[in-house]
Amino acid sequence: MTSTLNPKFTFETFVVGAANRLAVTAGRTVAENPGSAYNPLFIYSGSGLGKTHLLMAIGHSAKQLAPQLNIEYLTLDEYVEAFHAAIAAGQGDAFRRRFQNVDALLVDDVQFLTNRKEMQAELLRLTEALQQAGHQIVLTSDRPPSEIADLDERLISRFSGGLVVDMGIPDYETRVAILRRKAEERGARFQPGVLETAAGIDFPNVRELMGALNRLVAYQAVNDSPINAEAARKVLGVADATAASPTAVSSTAAAGTPGPDEFSQFLTDVTVTVGKAVEAWRARVAEAVLRWEGEGYRTGRLEKLLDHDNPSAVDEAIASYIHDVERLKALEAEVGALDPQAAGDKVFRDPDRMAEAEAEAAKVRDGAAPPPAPSGAFPLDSYAGGASNDVALSAARAVIEAPGKKYNPLVLAGHSGLGKTHLLNAIGLELMKKKGAVVACLSTQAFVDELIAAIDGDRVDWWRARYRRATALLLDDIHLLAGKDRTQEELFNLFNQFLDGERQLVFTAPAHPNKLEGLEERIVSRLEGGLVAEIGDPDRAVRRTALERIFSQQKMTPDPALLDYLADRPTDSVRSLTGLVQRVSEAAAAQDQPVTAGLAREVLEGQPPAGGGGRRTTGLRTSGLVVSSAGGVRSREKMVWDWPSAADRVIEDLR
């Protein structure tokens, strides 16, 4: 990997002038005392001014003075290559050891460190190691360290920490000296004045000066007679004036010839010709390949076309390819919505594997049932509104009107039986009416169970995706999350995504979130961040509306007196009204009488009808609710055993 030193590039052959004296002196010093004088030594100059020569001269000289020294010369490119090869071979450490053991490391063209972060890091490490071990580093570049684009600050400071010297364009005298020495090296002899003529031309670097010398040598060889100063001027003046000096170019342009845009015109012409010439179909195929490759699709099918000399139906092939790609895009988008991880599958990037892609999509599609939707049994129309749930209802309407915008999240808080679930589902149903809406509405328990099943089936991603695609998430009984850390974690993530995406969240809770136990603070604070609408005990208006609904559900038409009577009875939950109605209607059926206020009063307050159940205990007021066969009350929890005292109730009602 390491280049050998060019034996011609020594200090002896290096012509020293004012422009490079400092660099050469520094180089000599370094060669004599590697590691102790200037470390690192950083030499920069324009192209063709002798950086490589000087670098190799340092190497030669150091080797000459101390043959046992281990000296490595290499260009940065070689260094990078060696590094990559070592890494590929798993020999990264060996590589580092190898370079840490050199006594003098000479690296050419370090300006190519631009945009090579990993190499910069590697070089930094190496520089540090070598410096600590007292080993010499010499670097060359075509610009100073601070001007190497994108170079690590630490490298800049390290490079600058030694000696940074530049070499300029040699002056006239140096140029003459260089030409003399080079001519001598080649055994060419020139008449006096010839080399001086060449040296008089303002070449930007020594390499071009060598070009001029070459030309002189060649002309002299061709002419077989010694070239004189005038001929030399002609030889170099005519040719080089146009090449090297911009003034000569402008003077030719000024000589009445076509403008400087000749090249653009030429370029346009060539472009047209190429367009026509690179057989149109090839160009089309090539363009398609470029385009789709750029978008990350496999283009094997198109590239195969190019192998043919004259394929038939090229456009059809491209069209079908594009069609396939579009289909893949659609599939990928669809799958991405369901399961972001599956969308990354490379099968969606290869139009030659359409069948597999379709199968993959179908698999995902099957797995991704939409999240549970709200129940149709709770329409918003049938929700009884009144003073007690005014806030909640108007918040619900606001949410339905502008989901995600106004109250997000909306928490419906209130104790059991007040119609939170009803309102939640009603909101869900209304939201579902919006275009493209996917409303997830379920009980927290079901949510937890689903997650557990997903973890069990190793489909958590799929489960997440299922909820992520929802436009609204409505969870009933959020307090059931208590103690379910993983679910809280997932909900927290969903929560953030929904909030970010302005998608609506609605929850129900038995109490204000800050009174719920077992919920993480971050969840609670987020719940409180929206609107917590508390629903109070049903007021009379609510009770009356609810009763009307219950009766109509049972296909009964109660007289207003009955309704008034029942509605006047205080209750702390709407649900208990169902039991009330049930009880009255059962009693009526048993006595074969129509349901009237009188009967109701008799049933609920008076002597219990025969077989009506003597459940009532004196002294302890209950809502008169008993477990009914209709299942109106499903659990003991939902039953009210204790009434507040009348005084409290009055205050409650007045609030």
Next chain:
Amino acid sequence: MSLVNFTTREITCKIVYYGPGRSGKTTNLHYVYGRVPESRRGRMVSLATQTDRTLFFDFLPIDLGQISGFATRFQLYTVPGQVYYNATRRLVLQGADGVVFVGDSQARQLDENLESLQNLQSNLLEHGIDIRTVPVVMQYNKQDLPRELILTPAELDDALNFRSVPSFPADALHGQGVFETLKSISELVLKRLAAGSTA
């Protein structure tokens, strides 16, 4: 050499400026060099070494950028005009996609022109190439010289252009006809692609 590489999407055209010594081949290249924006051109190399005298030619790479999705490059070469550099000429001709024959319009150079043209033909034959299958254009340089010294383009056409290839009067020193010639040869070379010749 492959002119159009579909796999790497590259077009590379090698165009050789051929002609007798001092007819203005290098001048053509210098003029082009001066007109091509710096970012588009490579370093113009004029090679001459003492140790190998036969190696002596000018080389100017031009990058035309992406054309129809192809990275398009032109490589312009000149051959040494002097008679005894024939080995170099043959070497430079190798793999040429097109040839610009730069003739010297001076009447007294007519024989040199003819000789060089014959030399071109025989050198191409050495590479197994029939000159009739290679895109060639003629350029009659030095048309700026006094009338009495030069032949007119029509006369030169009669004398040299017996295959009736496109021909251009030129004054390479001042740029007259330089790009016309280059454009013409480029078109001929590129059109060969349409004929399905990609090798």
